[in-house]
Amino acid sequence: MKRTQCIDIAENVEKKIRINGWVHTRRDHGKLIFLDVRDSTGLVQVVFWGGGDKELFEKANELRSEYVVEIEGAVQKRGEKQINPDVVNGNVELAAESLTIMATSETPPFVLDDENAEVGEPIRMKHRYLDLRTERMANNIRMRHKFIKATRDFLDAEGFVEIETPILAKSSPEGARDFLVPSRLSPGEFYALPQAPQQFKQLLMVSGFEKYYQIARCFRDEDLRGDRQPEFTQLDMEMSFVDQEDVLEVNERLFKTVIAELYPEKRMPDKFPRMTYDEVMEKYGSDKPDIREDKEDNDELAFLWVTDFPVFEENEGGELTFAHNPFAAPAKGHQELIDSDNKEDNLKARAKCYDLVLNGYELSSGSIRIHDPEVQKSIFKRMGLNEEQIQEQFGEFLDAFKYGAPPHGGMAPGIDRVVMILQEEPTIREVIAFPKNGDMKDLMFNAPGQAGLDQLTELGIRIAS
């Protein structure tokens, strides 16, 4: 007999079916046992009668939470008094005729069916595979999938091409600490995991793809927060022959379309408001203000574009560093401010650089990029790099722009953050299947772990101690 999933059971009244799933809860009334059996699509109540098949009933008595079962039986409508309007399949039940225990289960370390149970995060992380069985977590992960699917569908219809870029890459100047991977074949040399596919996607524009995106894993070795993980997922996108208006337009339409489809109860502005960096800093003192009327209202999605970011900012030593990313094109007429030898002028320079803010979270940064290698060099020089250093760090990248680079620009919204906000979760860990804890550890596998001596020797690495 073919398996029927919980979601399809109501259509099978009076029919004999087979279900597979986990024992969610058990209510033992002596001569009558109820099970809620759970599969990935929902729950169904199964009934065993003591007055019927003795052997079957005894076997049902052995069942405990989270046992994996296969049950055959007849779907029947419940009597009027037995209907439970508050649960899925509350008007039907399965009258069990056979039971196979496919796997037993030890008592889980925490209760899986109580949404309100305040279980500590460490124990949830240690047994994440069980935590993901809870309705809350399973729903988060499914909604994340739907968000990504809808995003892909939208961008596909807009003519974007999804292209994978390397994970084993070269250190990039994004500003965060890199994760390094030692090279066995080139002892003493290292790959860096990408902080973002920034340079690759710009080169894809040079390659002529014109519209690129990627659901891209990014890596940054910085201390964590509730909204920061060492590896996270961005919707990385880039377009050629566009100006800032084109990038904002397609992204605004993307978010409105996807969210309206998946979260019809959420309210968004028809047109996302815009403020310049200077305006937003003056008005809110933050470049990612929460502009909701009611800060507790999770159905209000207060999107905000922040534009015209500074090209440079001063670090503690008084040196100029890029405020956002070094590839952002200067605003019209601001090249002179960059070229000026007066630091005050430099700091006044603004870039075609924009953020998308949502309810106080920075969702995304983006910019129109520099496609003229000479302009790019002028930025690097102003940051204090000499010709030699520029050549060493960005030589290949700048070379590519000598071969007909189209004007281009893009964005990279953080998938984890937007799903966190849409799911109304307090941290991005709740929308990532297997996140790290605050110390960047995987409590389930105990990563990171030590490497064997032979492995290190092969890599030419000795641990200083």
Add this chain to the structure above:
RNA sequence: GGGCUCGUGGUGUAGUUUGGCCUAACACGCCUCCCUGUCACGGAGGAGAUCGCCGGUUCAAAUCCGGUCGGGCCCGCCA
């Protein structure tokens, strides 16, 4: 790198301020028995914690002190 904070049966907490009435309490979970309509089933009984670890103060430490280990939050840092 810095600051704050937490650690008590399987889980979540109370007790710590003011040491003794703690022979450590409660809820959930677990085990046994009873129960033919529950769906947070109900009822009766039971097991399970040397209070993270080490040391100190004291007649006496879950409680005070020092150290240490493990969590959590924040600042710095972070396209």
